[in-house]
Amino acid sequence: MKMKWKGWALAASALLLASGTARAAPTAEMLSDPCAGCHGTYGNSAGTTTPTLANHSKQSLVDAMKKFKSGERPATIMGRIAKGYGDVDFEAMGDFFSKQKFHAANQPFDKKKAARGAELHSSNCARCHLEDGKEGKDASPVMAGQWLDYLKIEMGLYTSGKRKMSDEKKEKVQPLSATDLEALLHYYASVTR
Amino acid sequence: MTMERRDFLKLIGAGVGVGASGALFAQSSGQRVVVVGGGFGGATAAKYLKLKNPGLNVVLIEPNRQYVSCPLSNEVLGGEATIEHLTFGYDGLKKRGVTLVHDTVTAIDPQARKVTVSGGNTFTYDRAIVAPGIDFRWDAIKGYDEAASHAIPHAYKAGAQTTLLANQLKSMKDGGVVIITVPEYPFRCPPGPYERASMIAHYLKHHKPRSKIIILDAKESFSKQGLFMQGWKQHYEGMIEWVSGSKGGEVESVDVATRTVSSAVGNKHPADVLNIIPPQYAGKIAHTTGLVDPKGWCPVNVRTFESTQHPGIHVIGDASMAGAMPRSGYSANSQAKVAAAAVIASLRGVPAGEPSFINACYSMIAPEHGISITNVYMVKDKQLIEVPGAGGISPMDATPEFRKLEVVHAKSWFRNVTTDMFT
Numbered sequence: 211m212k213m214k215w216k217g218w219a220l221a222a223s224a225l226l227l228a229s230g231t232a233r234a235a236p237t238a239e240m241l242s243d244p245c246a247g248c249h250g251t252y253g254n255s256a257g258t259t260t261p262t263l264a265n266h267s268k269q270s271l272v273d274a275m276k277k278f279k280s281g282e283r284p285a286t287i288m289g290r291i292a293k294g295y296g297d298v299d300f301e302a303m304g305d306f307f308s309k310q311k312f313h314a315a316n317q318p319f320d321k322k323k324a325a326r327g328a329e330l331h332s333s334n335c336a337r338c339h340l341e342d343g344k345e346g347k348d349a350s351p352v353m354a355g356q357w358l359d360y361l362k363i364e365m366g367l368y369t370s371g372k373r374k375m376s377d378e379k380k381e382k383v384q385p386l387s388a389t390d391l392e393a394l395l396h397y398y399a400s401v402t403r
Numbered sequence: 404m405t406m407e408r409r410d411f412l413k414l415i416g417a418g419v420g421v422g423a424s425g426a427l428f429a430q431s432s433g434q435r436v437v438v439v440g441g442g443f444g445g446a447t448a449a450k451y452l453k454l455k456n457p458g459l460n461v462v463l464i465e466p467n468r469q470y471v472s473c474p475l476s477n478e479v480l481g482g483e484a485t486i487e488h489l490t491f492g493y494d495g496l497k498k499r500g501v502t503l504v505h506d507t508v509t510a511i512d513p514q515a516r517k518v519t520v521s522g523g524n525t526f527t528y529d530r531a532i533v534a535p536g537i538d539f540r541w542d543a544i545k546g547y548d549e550a551a552s553h554a555i556p557h558a559y560k561a562g563a564q565t566t567l568l569a570n571q572l573k574s575m576k577d578g579g580v581v582i583i584t585v586p587e588y589p590f591r592c593p594p595g596p597y598e599r600a601s602m603i604a605h606y607l608k609h610h611k612p613r614s615k616i617i618i619l620d621a622k623e624s625f626s627k628q629g630l631f632m633q634g635w636k637q638h639y640e641g642m643i644e645w646v647s648g649s650k651g652g653e654v655e656s657v658d659v660a661t662r663t664v665s666s667a668v669g670n671k672h673p674a675d676v677l678n679i680i681p682p683q684y685a686g687k688i689a690h691t692t693g694l695v696d697p698k699g700w701c702p703v704n705v706r707t708f709e710s711t712q713h714p715g716i717h718v719i720g721d722a723s724m725a726g727a728m729p730r731s732g733y734s735a736n737s738q739a740k741v742a743a744a745a746v747i748a749s750l751r752g753v754p755a756g757e758p759s760f761i762n763a764c765y766s767m768i769a770p771e772h773g774i775s776i777t778n779v780y781m782v783k784d785k786q787l788i789e790v791p792g793a794g795g796i797s798p799m800d801a802t803p804e805f806r807k808l809e810v811v812h813a814k815s816w817f818r819n820v821t822t823d824m825f826t
């Protein structure tokens with residue numbers, strides 16, 4: 211048996227060398243489970259201001275982590291955390307969270323605002339945020355069933371110019387009033403699946 | 404990693420097979436893991452053992468039917484939370500199939516792999532995870548023993564002690580003096596005493612504004628010091644005085660009858676409300692089991708959190724010596740996942756994987772003023788270290804909006820971490 215384990219260890223270290231990481235790579239699960247203290251078990255957040263990560267597209271998560279790390283995206287704490295990982299780790303986390311089952315936040319919302327928001331979503335947002343905002347295309351994160359408090363914080367960062375918008379997003383968001391934006395977010399809060 | 408013949412035969416008996424991924428695995432039904440202590444470390448460990456391997460027989464032994472969290476207990480003193488907010492039951496873990504035994508572990512026999520509880524029942528285990536938290540060194544401060552703590556609270560285990568301190572603050576006269584004493588490192592929650600001073604100041608400012616707080620500290624500096632001092636100046640100018648060890652902050656004795664602290668340099672400080680945070684070490688059961696080093700903490704292999712003194716027993720949370728990680732609820736939660744994975748790997752007869760950890764601690768200075776410290780950790784050359792270049796404290800020059808956001812994120816963290824532990 212001894213020989214066998216040595217063999218395993220050798221094979222494992224050869225793999226590590228091949229992947230070129232500075233440290234032995236923890237599994238995707240091992241890298242992602244510590245995030246649960248703030249983002250909930252398997253990325254389903256129970257707290258209203260930390261986003262659910264479950265079922266985000268891999269690309270959206272990787273993109274967010276890279277921008278937190280570089281400082282391009284404003285954050286209270288994610289910048290400090292993202293600096294603890296490399297691109298390979300982000301890929302692994304993206305893989306892990308994208309495969310987790312999403313549980314929509316159970317939260318109150320304003321029905322009237324949500325109805326108005328539904329119209330705004332189809333006219334302004336649906337082209338990129340597909341399927342009623344449920345599934346992120348490319349780098350867009352899941353918004354339907356996300357916590358309203360969190361969506362409000364991020365929208366505030368966009369409209370105050372602290373978080374950079376793509377030109378496409380700017381074109382659609384800038385014409386909307388504060389009331390419109392609020393309605394839009396209530397719409398996303400209202401969508402459960 | 405070597406595997407003994409006996410273990411190999413056990414594996415065959417348990418049904419060894421080759422999984423879809425080609426990895427060697429053993430079905431684990433019938434294998435039993437006993438978890439001692441249902442706090443941040445133990446509850447998380449029990450949950451993650453079941454989450455990752457539902458076939459395991461997981462027994463969680465914890466004397467209390469309800470757990471009262473220390474995180475947010477300082478906010479009870481400030482009137483920003485209630486004990487009910489901090490109280491959790493074990494029904495969620497039961498639903499996951501964890502067997503709850505509400506009793507105190509009185510002995511662990513590492514050779515026989517057997518745990519005994521005060522009722523006399525015994526439980527054998529294939530692996531044990533021990534997470535008893537801390538106990539106080541009642542012999543460290545003259546005059547301050549367990550009996551004294553019923554009059555002069557430590558409030559460093561939450562629950563009745565927190566309520567006692569809160570009530571004493573409520574019945575104190577305006578213009579009174581509150582003294583908090585802080586021991587030398589290591590103790591649980593390094594920013595805890597200073598968050599406590601902040602929350603007490605918040606209460607006093609609104610109800611007894613002529614009062615003062617004195618922190619008698621054995622140390623020369625403290626966690627998030629710059630941020631705390633900045634916040635105190637902003638919200639509680641002139642109310643909080645911090646006395647370092649070399650300036651007379653080190654406590655030698657306490658006179659319970661007069662609520663007076665004597666410092667090592669001979670100064671006497673009478674208090675209207677006195678809060679003694681005593682020096683600490685690993686919870687008692689770690690001592691009786693022989694898991695501690697001469698200083699009273701448990702050395703572990705930081706890749707697996709298995710005791711270096713007793714194989715088969717993993718020690719996590721405050722009781723363990725986890726290198727660069729501070730003793731916090733977040734650390735205990737993170738270590739629990741590493742230990743659970745290592746236990747599962749070992750029961751399957753495969754080597755434990757590379758670990759990864761996070762710690763984060765929020766502190767509330769005022770209801771709209773939060774600060775944090777965080778880090779990411781890895782194991783290198785058998786040491787548990789901070790990942791270079793990561794982590795750190797909230798910026799000194801943050802805006803009021805940023806400070807306000809850290810308060811809501813602190814509450815969100817609390818919701819998530821307790822849900823991660825108990826459901």
Ligand SMILES: Cc1cc2nc3c(=O)[nH]c(=O)nc-3n(C[C@H](O)[C@H](O)[C@H](O)COP(=O)(O)OP(=O)(O)OC[C@H]3O[C@@H](n4cnc5c(N)ncnc54)[C@H](O)[C@@H]3O)c2cc1C
Pocket residue numbers: 439440441442443444445464465466467470472473474475476477506507508509534535536537558559560591592595686687688719720721722730731732733734735763764765766
């Ligand atoms: C005032 C204060 C504020 C804090 N704030 C924060 C914060 O904001 N964030 C943070 O991350 N951390 C915070 N902490 C630290 C945090 O509370 C601890 O680090 C954490 O509880 C450690 O978890 P643990 O599992 O090691 O121990 P504990 O959570 O203390 O759990 C130990 C459990 O073991 C049980 N036990 C003990 N002996 C036995 C036995 N013989 N048999 C069976 N069961 C036994 C006990 O009943 C207890 O339930 C704070 C601490 C204090 C005091």
